[in-house]
Amino acid sequence: MASDTIPTCRWGIITTGLISSWFVADLDLPRPDAKAKHIIQAIGTSSVDKGKEFAAKYIKNGTTQPTVYGSYEDLYQDPQVDCVYIGSPHGFHKRDLLAAINAGKNILCEKAFTINAKEAKEVFEAAKSKGVYVHEAMWLRHRPMVADLRKLLYEDKVIGDVFRTTSEFQMYVDMANKPDTSRYKKLDLGAGSLLDIGIYSLTWLLLTLDPGIPAKPETPEIKAFQSFREGIEVTTSAIFHYPSSGRQGVFMSTTEKKNGPTKVVATIDGTDGFVEVEGGAPSHPKSFTVYPKWEGDEKPKGKKYDYEQKWQGFVYEADNTALDIAAGKKENSIMPWAETIRVMEIMDEVRRQGGTKYPHDGA
Numbered sequence: 001m002a003s004d005t006i007p008t009c010r011w012g013i014i015t016t017g018l019i020s021s022w023f024v025a026d027l028d029l030p031r032p033d034a035k036a037k038h039i040i041q042a043i044g045t046s047s048v049d050k051g052k053e054f055a056a057k058y059i060k061n062g063t064t065q066p067t068v069y070g071s072y073e074d075l076y077q078d079p080q081v082d083c084v085y086i087g088s089p090h091g092f093h094k095r096d097l098l099a100a101i102n103a104g105k106n107i108l109c110e111k112a113f114t115i116n117a118k119e120a121k122e123v124f125e126a127a128k129s130k131g132v133y134v135h136e137a138m139w140l141r142h143r144p145m146v147a148d149l150r151k152l153l154y155e156d157k158v159i160g161d162v163f164r165t166t167s168e169f170q171m172y173v174d175m176a177n178k179p180d181t182s183r184y185k186k187l188d189l190g191a192g193s194l195l196d197i198g199i200y201s202l203t204w205l206l207l208t209l210d211p212g213i214p215a216k217p218e219t220p221e222i223k224a225f226q227s228f229r230e231g232i233e234v235t236t237s238a239i240f241h242y243p244s245s246g247r248q249g250v251f252m253s254t255t256e257k258k259n260g261p262t263k264v265v266a267t268i269d270g271t272d273g274f275v276e277v278e279g280g281a282p283s284h285p286k287s288f289t290v291y292p293k294w295e296g297d298e299k300p301k302g303k304k305y306d307y308e309q310k311w312q313g314f315v316y317e318a319d320n321t322a323l324d325i326a327a328g329k330k331e332n333s334i335m336p337w338a339e340t341i342r343v344m345e346i347m348d349e350v351r352r353q354g355g356t357k358y359p360h361d362g363a
Contacts, residue, residue, distance in 0.1 A: 006034065007326035009318070010041035012081035012105070014072055014096055016054040019110055020087035024058045026314040034315070036322030041082075042067045044075035072096065076103035083133070083325060086110060090196075091189030094119045094360075097134070101126045106133035108321045112195040115360040117344035124337045133325050135317075135332045136340040140203055140283060142316035145307040149275070149288055154211040158290050159270025165208045165249040167201035167266040169193075169282045173255040175229060184255070185232060188359050192233035194226070194347060198253030200282040202346070204266040205240050205249035214339040218242055219346065220249075226354025233356045276302075284313065 011027070013020055027038040040059055043066050045051040051068035059065065069075045076084065076099060084100045086093060086109040094114050100107050101123070113136040114120045127134040140146065152158045171193075173184050183189040190196075210218050220240035227235040235254040242248075265285055266277040273292045279285035291302035324332055331337050351357070 006036050007322050008037040008039060008082075009322035009325060010039045010080055010082045011318075012042040012044060012075045012078060012084045013040060013066075014044045014075065014084060014086045014100075015088045016043065016045045016050055017087055017089075020085070021054065021058050022312045023085055023087060023314045023318070024054075026311045027318055028059050028061050029311050029315075030061055031311070031315065035319040036326075038318055038322065040066045041080050042069060042075050042078050044069045044072040046070070072099065073103075076100050076105055082106060083108060083321060085137075089183045089189060091115065091183060091186070091191075094123060097123045098126055101130050101132055101134070104130060104132060106321075106325050108135050108137050108317065110137045112190070112199050112347070113340050113344060115190045115195070115358050116348050117341050118362075119360060120341050120344045124341070127330070127337075131330070133321075133330050134337070135321055135324070136335050137314075137317055138199075138203060138335050138343075139314050139317045140200060140285075141207070141334050142320055143285070143307070143313055144316065145285060145288065145305065146207060148305065149277075150207065150211070152290065153208060153268065153270075153275070157270075158272075159268065159274055160272030162208065162268060162270045163247055164269040165205050165247075165266060166251070167204035167249075167277075167282050168252040168254075169197040169201045169265075170254050170257045170259045171197050171281075172258040173234075175232070175234070175255070185230075187231070187357075190358060192226075192236075192356055193253040193255045194233060194236045194350060194354075194356065196253075197255075197281075197283070198236050198251065198350075199343070199347065201251040201253055201266070202238070202343075202350075204277070204282055205251050206343070208266070208268045209240065209242055209245075209247045209249050214334065214336055217339065217342060218244055219342060222346065222349050222353065224350040224353040226351070226356055228355070233351075233354065236350060236354060238350050238354075 043051045048070045083106040090112040224238035237252045240249040264276045265282040268275040277288045287306045289302040289304045
């Protein structure tokens, strides 16, 4: 698509952490099939020097270097910024979202969108009042492979009737050697595996067990369990049951164990076969393989669909955000506001059953 026929989005980047570096590096890569032109217009950080180092490291192909601001508020006031990308830890999202909304900025905000559904509703009410675009950056949902997989499952029915999905996200966090100020130890910053990484394995269940999402979703029945160390949730396991279809799913997350050599991040079972999703983690799938029903002792031969690419995968949500803003939309059809609230409500229920309570939840 010619660059003069696609919209341009000038981004303001909030924080210079790992997730922001991935997002910026992705947008900086040239892509012949890009649906939008992305410019890193500004960076907001607590340290101007750190911001300049970040820009020099991750922006290689831009024609100009971004303006670096020593505060988020200064970035929000920049009239050259079309959309703010919020890459701060989720414990700060409500604060950063409301500040950007108050300044009249469009926003793409990382997951988990907020700490709970109550905060998410407050944010969307503010966005509605200000008339700005807000979109939760659940990049998994925007990947072409997810759309292709859902079509194979529910239109082509390549494995018959889907009846179960399992997904697990493991990431080792050395809690004993983390300072008390670490976000991994502070309940007021949303510490725990569920909001940090469990949201991805949970999302695989939603994407593969419910053909109605996001327009007509069915919220599952939930049975959940959580384990704790020093008051912080370190392992979550939950069973989903969809009453209308009988489909079931199990998702797990833990910060007690690192991923091993097996790179199957989700398994979808059907009456006529199964699908294994491969990748480095549930957040970063790279391929999936469709297998016929397992009849004998040996694993059957499958058909692999490979989506290996040069970029991480943030480009798809960024493209869709730019297209939405250019079209004057206020929310995204793949991850609309109601779906963000529903996911937060599901995680609220998992936490209620499991025992995790944050100060933000109130009495």
